[in-house]
Amino acid sequence: MAVAAPVRVRLAPSPTGTLHIGTARTAVFNWLFARRQGGQFLLRIEDTDRERSKPEFTADILDGLAWLGLDWDGDPVIQSERVEAHRHAIAQLLASGHAYRCFATEEELTAMREDQAARNLPPRYDNRHRDLSPEQEQAFIAEGRQATVRFRIDDAATIAWTDLVRGEMRWAGSDLGGDMVIARRAPADRIGDPLYNLVVVVDDAAMAISHVIRGEDHIANTAKQLLLYEALGKPAPLFAHTPLILNQEGRKLSKRDGVTSVADFRRMGYVAEALTNYMTLLGWSPPEGMGERFSLQEAAAVFDFERVNRAGARFDWDKLDWLNGQVLHGLPAASLRQRLLPLWQERGWAGEGPGADPAWQDDLCTLLGPSLTRLGDGVEHATPFFSRPSIDEGARQQLDQAGAREVLAALLERLEDGPLDGDSAQALLSAAAGAAGVKKGVVMKSLRAALLGSLQGPDLITTWLLLHRCAEDRPRLQAALA
Numbered sequence: 259m260a261v262a263a264p265v266r267v268r269l270a271p272s273p274t275g276t277l278h279i280g281t282a283r284t285a286v287f288n289w290l291f292a293r294r295q296g297g298q299f300l301l302r303i304e305d306t307d308r309e310r311s312k313p314e315f316t317a318d319i320l321d322g323l324a325w326l327g328l329d330w331d332g333d334p335v336i337q338s339e340r341v342e343a344h345r346h347a348i349a350q351l352l353a354s355g356h357a358y359r360c361f362a363t364e365e366e367l368t369a370m371r372e373d374q375a376a377r378n379l380p381p382r383y384d385n386r387h388r389d390l391s392p393e394q395e396q397a398f399i400a401e402g403r404q405a406t407v408r409f410r411i412d413d414a415a416t417i418a419w420t421d422l423v424r425g426e427m428r429w430a431g432s433d434l435g436g437d438m439v440i441a442r443r444a445p446a447d448r449i450g451d452p453l454y455n456l457v458v459v460v461d462d463a464a465m466a467i468s469h470v471i472r473g474e475d476h477i478a479n480t481a482k483q484l485l486l487y488e489a490l491g492k493p494a495p496l497f498a499h500t501p502l503i504l505n506q507e508g509r510k511l512s513k514r515d516g517v518t519s520v521a522d523f524r525r526m527g528y529v530a531e532a533l534t535n536y537m538t539l540l541g542w543s544p545p546e547g548m549g550e551r552f553s554l555q556e557a558a559a560v561f562d563f564e565r566v567n568r569a570g571a572r573f574d575w576d577k578l579d580w581l582n583g584q585v586l587h588g589l590p591a592a593s594l595r596q597r598l599l600p601l602w603q604e605r606g607w608a609g610e611g612p613g614a615d616p617a618w619q620d621d622l623c624t625l626l627g628p629s630l631t632r633l634g635d636g637v638e639h640a641t642p643f644f645s646r647p648s649i650d651e652g653a654r655q656q657l658d659q660a661g662a663r664e665v666l667a668a669l670l671e672r673l674e675d676g677p678l679d680g681d682s683a684q685a686l687l688s689a690a691a692g693a694a695g696v697k698k699g700v701v702m703k704s705l706r707a708a709l710l711g712s713l714q715g716p717d718l719i720t721t722w723l724l725l726h727r728c729a730e731d732r733p734r735l736q737a738a739l740a
């Protein structure tokens with residue numbers, strides 16, 4: 259799809275909570291499109307809800323995006339710093355007659371909605387103050403009433419646009435709930451706090467946004483916003499509404515589903531490469547031959563809206579786990595070490611002795627890498643390398659088998675403290691097996707039981723060599739014999 263330059267897209271998160279997976283997925287699609295088109299990916303922090311917006315949420319959102327590798331262009335725009343521009347636009351709409359002051363009180367509006375509900379009508383503002391005379395306005399002001407500012411929505415209007423994901427879209431003005439509040443209640447000689455649809459339009463226009471890419475829960479807002487662009491005499495951007503993320507039951511993923519913030523996924527041991535890969539697949543189908551495992555850069559090279567699905571995307575933990583495993587298995591040892599080290603250090607491991615040696619840690623990562631699904635597995639599976647294990651039932655039974663102790667004793671006798679490599683380790687095992695008169699399988703299983711306290715674990719010889727470098731093999735063999 260050829261797109262007229264310059265492409266400028268934006269993510270406009272509200273800092274009223276931590277970075278939600280849905281917002282992060284919207285960020286992924288914006289980023290992919292911007293990078294594909296050689297355009298700009300901008301950020302706007304929509305902090306106009308002063309009560310619910312918190313600086314720590316802004317920090318969480320920026321941290322999360324940076325961690326995911328979704329770098330943005332320039333400094334984030336802070337919406338609350340633009341309130342004069344928003345008020346100016348409202349004043350313009352009042353002056354042009356596209357907007358007016360509405361003096362309806364909260365009680366009147368509640369009574370109106372209750373009446374509509376009683377008659378089974380959808381809730382809407384009945385436009386009661388649309389055409390007040392100056393005398394009527396003065397009478398309300400004299401009563402001490404405050405006013406909101408409402409934007410006229412013609413019930414007979416049809417709002418149409420070509421959505422880049424959903425194709426031809428059409429909304430009837432009569433389905434937009436009546437004239438829309440664009441500024442909160444304030445004394446009638448002032449303009450109250452500007453509201454969402456108005457500020458988004460003013461800011462997107464000021465930022466010269468070419469494409470608004472956001473979740474499909476904003477479709478009705480888009481219809482309202484298109485009317486505002488027209489009234490303000492600004493060119494409207496193109497729109498792409500992406501499908502929602504659904505939970506296992508097929509409903510919109512929400513806080514009730516537990517894990518929804520990017521920080522939660524991170525804490526659970528998912529890595530950024532897997533999460534962005536997975537979020538891309540949530541709603542976008544890669545071209546044939548690409549497979550499902552790809553980097554953000556690889557996806558950016560081919561991303562377009564034609565491959566974005568219209569249907570909601572069901573969250574699939576198995577797929578995410580699989581992708582995470584794929585990423586972890588493919589990481590170079592040093593890179594895996596950098597991610598595991600903080601987790602090991604939290605346990606008080608890897609701070610001193612041979613286990614603190616980066617080369618040893620790299621070799622441990624090479625050994626464990628292929629068995630990991632989440633980073634936490636790299637803690638669990640590393641446990642017997644950093645602390646002496648207890649002996650489980652299976653290992654105990656193995657050690658009680660005929661010949662097991664004899665062969666371990668023969669091994670101990672031959673074990674020297676100097677360096678050990680794969681060949682000499684194999685030779686030692688053969689020699690011990692011969693001396694004790696047992697098969698090699700017995701010595702292998704018994705050694706595993708003694709070193710790891712379990713019959714399960716990674717490659718035995720590599721395990722042994724790693725423990726030998728820490729002088730941890732001899733004491734474990736001795737303990738097993740005791």
Ligand code: GLU
Binds near residue numbers: 271272458472
């Ligand atoms: N602050 C809005 C939100 O977080 C932005 C929506 C938009 O992209 O316009 O839902």
